[in-house]
Amino acid sequence: MTKKLKILLIEDDMIEIMKLNRTISTLKLDHTIIEANNGEDALQLLEQKDNLPDIILLDLNMPKINGIEFLSILKKDDVLKYIPTIILTTSNNQKDLLECYKIGVAGYVLKPLKYEEYVSKIEKLLSYWSINELIVV
Amino acid sequence: MSQEQVQILQRALKREKAARKAAESILEEKSRELYFTSQRLEQLLDEKSSQLQGVFENIVDAYVVMDLQGNFIKFNEAATKLFGYDISREKVNVVKLIYKEDYPYAIASFTQLQTKGYFKNYEARVYTKSKEVKWVHINASVIFDKDKNPVAAQGIVRDITDQKESEEKLIASENRLASLIVNLDSGIVLEDENRNIVLTNNKFCELFNIEAKPSDLIGMDCKAASEKNKVLFKNPESFLQRIRAIDAAKKVVIGDDLEMVDGKILERNYIPIIIGGSNKGYLWTFKDVTLNRTYRKSLEVQKQKYYNIIANMHLGLIEVDTKGKILMVNQSFSEMSGYSMQELSGKLSKEVFPIDKKSSEIIKDENIKRNKGEANSYEIQIKNKNGEEKYWLVSAAPNINIEGVQTGSIGVTLDITDFKNLELQKEKLLSKLEKSNDELQEYAHIVSHDLKSPLRSIHALVSWLKEDNQGKLDDVSIQNIGLIETTLEKMEQLITDVLNYSSVGAETSLKTEVDLNSLVNELVSILYIPEHIQIKSLHALPNINGDRTKLQQLFQNLISNAVKFIDKEQGSIIIDVEDLKSHYKFSIQDNGIGIEKKYHDKIFKIFHSLKKSKDSSGIGLSIVKKIVNLHEGEIWLDSKPNIGTTFYFTLKK
Numbered sequence: 001m002t003k004k005l006k007i008l009l010i011e012d013d014m015i016e017i018m019k020l021n022r023t024i025s026t027l028k029l030d031h032t033i034i035e036a037n038n039g040e041d042a043l044q045l046l047e048q049k050d051n052l053p054d055i056i057l058l059d060l061n062m063p064k065i066n067g068i069e070f071l072s073i074l075k076k077d078d079v080l081k082y083i084p085t086i087i088l089t090t091s092n093n094q095k096d097l098l099e100c101y102k103i104g105v106a107g108y109v110l111k112p113l114k115y116e117e118y119v120s121k122i123e124k125l126l127s128y129w130s131i132n133e134l135i136v137v
Numbered sequence: 138m139s140q141e142q143v144q145i146l147q148r149a150l151k152r153e154k155a156a157r158k159a160a161e162s163i164l165e166e167k168s169r170e171l172y173f174t175s176q177r178l179e180q181l182l183d184e185k186s187s188q189l190q191g192v193f194e195n196i197v198d199a200y201v202v203m204d205l206q207g208n209f210i211k212f213n214e215a216a217t218k219l220f221g222y223d224i225s226r227e228k229v230n231v232v233k234l235i236y237k238e239d240y241p242y243a244i245a246s247f248t249q250l251q252t253k254g255y256f257k258n259y260e261a262r263v264y265t266k267s268k269e270v271k272w273v274h275i276n277a278s279v280i281f282d283k284d285k286n287p288v289a290a291q292g293i294v295r296d297i298t299d300q301k302e303s304e305e306k307l308i309a310s311e312n313r314l315a316s317l318i319v320n321l322d323s324g325i326v327l328e329d330e331n332r333n334i335v336l337t338n339n340k341f342c343e344l345f346n347i348e349a350k351p352s353d354l355i356g357m358d359c360k361a362a363s364e365k366n367k368v369l370f371k372n373p374e375s376f377l378q379r380i381r382a383i384d385a386a387k388k389v390v391i392g393d394d395l396e397m398v399d400g401k402i403l404e405r406n407y408i409p410i411i412i413g414g415s416n417k418g419y420l421w422t423f424k425d426v427t428l429n430r431t432y433r434k435s436l437e438v439q440k441q442k443y444y445n446i447i448a449n450m451h452l453g454l455i456e457v458d459t460k461g462k463i464l465m466v467n468q469s470f471s472e473m474s475g476y477s478m479q480e481l482s483g484k485l486s487k488e489v490f491p492i493d494k495k496s497s498e499i500i501k502d503e504n505i506k507r508n509k510g511e512a513n514s515y516e517i518q519i520k521n522k523n524g525e526e527k528y529w530l531v532s533a534a535p536n537i538n539i540e541g542v543q544t545g546s547i548g549v550t551l552d553i554t555d556f557k558n559l560e561l562q563k564e565k566l567l568s569k570l571e572k573s574n575d576e577l578q579e580y581a582h583i584v585s586h587d588l589k590s591p592l593r594s595i596h597a598l599v600s601w602l603k604e605d606n607q608g609k610l611d612d613v614s615i616q617n618i619g620l621i622e623t624t625l626e627k628m629e630q631l632i633t634d635v636l637n638y639s640s641v642g643a644e645t646s647l648k649t650e651v652d653l654n655s656l657v658n659e660l661v662s663i664l665y666i667p668e669h670i671q672i673k674s675l676h677a678l679p680n681i682n683g684d685r686t687k688l689q690q691l692f693q694n695l696i697s698n699a700v701k702f703i704d705k706e707q708g709s710i711i712i713d714v715e716d717l718k719s720h721y722k723f724s725i726q727d728n729g730i731g732i733e734k735k736y737h738d739k740i741f742k743i744f745h746s747l748k749k750s751k752d753s754s755g756i757g758l759s760i761v762k763k764i765v766n767l768h769e770g771e772i773w774l775d776s777k778p779n780i781g782t783t784f785y786f787t788l789k790k
Contacts, residue, residue, distance in 0.1 A: 015594040022601070061586050090586040090593070113593055113629045114622075115600035 002130040005031040008053035010042045010070065011088075012062045019115070020057070023122045031126060039065030043073065046080055053083060055106070055129050060089040060096060068096070071103050082135045086125065199294040202280070205287065207231040219273075219296055221266030236262035236270060246277075250290060254279045260297065272301040319351060324403075324423035330416050332359045332384075344403060344423050345369060360384075371396040383407050387416070394426075402430045453529075453550035456536065459508075459543060461485050473529070473552050475522025490519045507535050507546055516553065528557035581639040585632045592625050592632075599625075634756040637690075638763070651685045653678035657692055657712065664693065670700055670708030678714050679721055681788050683768050688788075691764040694757045695725045695784055702729035702782070720770060720787040731778035741772070761786075 011017050017035055024031055034053055036042035039062060046052065056074075060067030067087065075081045084106035089096070092110055100108055109125060112118055199216030203209045209229045212222070222229045235243045239261035249256045255278040262270050277292035315336075318325055324341030328334055337351045345366060347354070363380050367373035376395065383390050390407040397403065408420040447454055453470030457463055463481045471477050474490070481489060487497070496517035503513050512534035521527055533548035599621050603610070610618075654677050661672050681688065699710045705728050715722040732740065741762040765772045770787035 013590060013594070015597060016590075019597050061583065090589050091582055093582045096582075111593055113589070113596055113625060115593075115597040118593075118597070 002127070003054070003134075005054045005126065005130055006034065006052075007031055007126075008034045008036060008042065008045065008056045010036045010039065010056065010062070010067075011059045012037050013059070016059070016111075019118060020122065023119050024126075026119065027123055027126075029126060031130075038062050039067075039070035039073075042070065046074075049079065052080070054134050056083055056085040057088045058085055060087060060091055060100075068099055068103070071100065071105065075104050084129065084132075084134070086129075196293070199296075200291070201294060202289055202291045203231055204289050210289065211291075216294060219265070219271070219294060220263070221269075234263045236264060238262070246275075250277055250279060254287075271296055272298045322424070324421075326359065326421040326423075327410075327418060328359050328421070329418045332419070333357065334359060335418060341423060344401070344425060369397055369399075371398055387419075394430075395423075400427065401425060402427045451551075453548075453552075455486070455548045455550065456545060457486055457548070458545040461487060461504075463489070464545065470550060473521070473527070473550065474519075490521075492517060492519050503531075503533070504546075507533060508543065510535050510537075510543065516557075527552055527554045529553065578639065581636055585636040588632050589629060592629050596622065596625050631756075634760075638756050638760050648682050648684055651681050651683050651688055653681055653688065653692075656685070656689055657696075660689065660692055660696060664697060664700070666700060667708070669706060670703055670710060672696070672710045672712065675711060675713040678712070678723075679716070679790075681721065681768070681790065683788065684764075687764045687767065691761055691786075692725075694761045698757060699725060699727035699729060699782075703727055704730050717787065720789050722785060722787050724783050724785050726781065726783040728781040731780055731782055732774065732776040733778055734776075737774060737776070740774075 009017060009020055011020075021033060024033065034045060036045055042056075043065075058067050058070065062070075065073075067089070071085060074083070074085060081104070085104075086107035086109060087100050087105050088109050088111060090111050097108055107125070109121055112121065196213065197215060199219045200211075200213040201209055201216045202211035207230045209222075209224045209231065212220070212224050217223060220229075220234065242259075242261055246256045246259045255276075257276050259275040259277070261273065261275075263273050265271060274295040274297045275292050277290055279287045280289040280291055282288050318336065319338045321338055321340055324344040325336070325338045326334060326341055327336040334354050334357045337354050339351055341347070342349060342351055342354070346369070364377065367377050370376040379393065387409045389409070390405075393405040393407075395403040395405055402425070404424045404426045406420075406422045406424075408422075410417045410420055448468050450467070451469055453473045454465075454467040455463060455470050456465040463484050463486055466474075466476075466478055466481050471481075474481070476489065487500070492500070496519065499515050499517055503515050506513055512532075514530065514532035516528060516530055518526060518528055530551040530553045531548050532550075533546050535543045536545045536547050538544050599618055603615070603618055654674075657674065657678055666672065696710065700708075703710075709726075709728050711724075711726040713724045713726075715724075741758050762772055765786045765788065769789040772784065772786040774782055774784045776782035
């Protein structure tokens, strides 16, 4: 049975948000998307402990708190650190990749140029996580 | 005759009778006296002759008497003992006693005895009965009878063997002494009280260039000689004055230096010889000390030389005792520190030079090491007299005296403030450079991200347009949308290449042993190679110490370039390698379109694609060059338009 996921998308690019939303609706998936335009907003959302997301999709290049800083804060939190966080980014910088896995991420997905490829990647990603057992706080 | 006459005659007779009687009694008296006297004389004579007899018999020296033929007729006890013969039992002739070599002398002496009647001080050797040789001294005389005819000879013989021996010993030791003096390494002149030479030696003659034997100088007047010889000395007048002064004072003078014209330096001693309070002469000794003096002089010169070096070298020199008290500094140290020797002398170095905590820790540690006898060098930061901060390089060694006890330390200091500042500046620059390099790297990533994001968005938006207007768009619009997508792809590739270019060399490359043979084979199988193109390797490629990913990038770029530009029906790509000393030289040859000479340099520069095409960003060869450089190699090419191109490059083994 596939789970219905509550996904927190942390992304400052409006079109990227549209892409994910459109992808989910195109694929007719029954997941909920919570949007946060930056790390600060996301942290605010995550304060509501009774409404925590199942997974987080995180962009690295963001204003204010960037992705890696946000990740560090997340992993220091006794509760939030259990939420699988998948990086969704343009950067194939080895340094970033290493840093992210060091802090602790559940995945690192590069945003492709072509929209069709993007759809394909997201489909696989979400189908993977919807069959995973997740910690419910 | 008258009575009277008779009476007179009678009285005269009577007187005559009385007188005769008186005379007779006197005579009697006298003759008695005479008798007694003669008696006494005889007695005396006997006494004397027996006395004399006793003297001869009993004298310590031997007394001998012989007849005119030389046969001994009398030996006293000493003679018997001396010669060992008992002449009462055997006949002994004097000839038997004469020592062979002394025979002529003996005969001469005998002739003298015969003619003159005596000989004196005969000294010769004789044989005793036991054939022992003895030295004897003989005085002899002839004995005459009452008619003055010679009847015998007598002699007193003294045994002088012992005396002779000690005399010989004395002579021998005198000879030894004389030859010692003659051959002494010091010149010697012994003068009598009138300053005439009694004795001198070879060395003296040699020192003063006198061409005569030492014995020839005996008796010469030294006073006159010194006046004459003054020209031999550098300062003749003061030489004479000094001699006169010494002569007048008559006191011992030791160690006067005389400089001679020929460069010799003599040391002169003067000793008056005084025996029993009276002056018996003077002893002068001269010694050639030229060498000693020159040694001392050259030692002085050396000392002065090192002193000058120490004083003038640009290194500071400081000597401290075991407690750190300053004993000595050189001029350079004074200049470096700003303090004069007077200001520093006796002060504790740590009090004069206030230093930071780190430097004082260093000094403490190093002093402990040095007290164990280790020499060391270290850097410290100090403040000079003007309060300026200076960096000094100190090299110090324990100062150990002849007994092996450490008496302190000697330090050489070098002001390295300028170096240090440069070093600090360099460090700063380096870290700045590193930072800016990092920033640049980051920047490239961010830029590429920021450039790619809009492309992605455009792509998504175009896709949606297509999706949302399916069936509403004409063929031309759909074709145009396709062109937009292609352009976007090309744009993205460009951005990727730029990022790659900036990454080469920026990322810390990991060098490992890379098998180029398998690397190239792998590449050939992965790359798209059209059917009409053949790739050949002439020789097996070597293993190289390098960055695998980058080497792959290098070969991939060159091979795909070759593939890309082949315009012939039968394409050929030939890969070869040549072993140079420290490098390998690779070549990749194609039979493509070729490159005009004027472009040979340009093509390695970024964005210089000669043939604008969909899959050529003009970055490939600049990346190749960068990779070759990273492997300490060079790249160049040979090409003829329309015939083909060969790229050569070297890689360090």
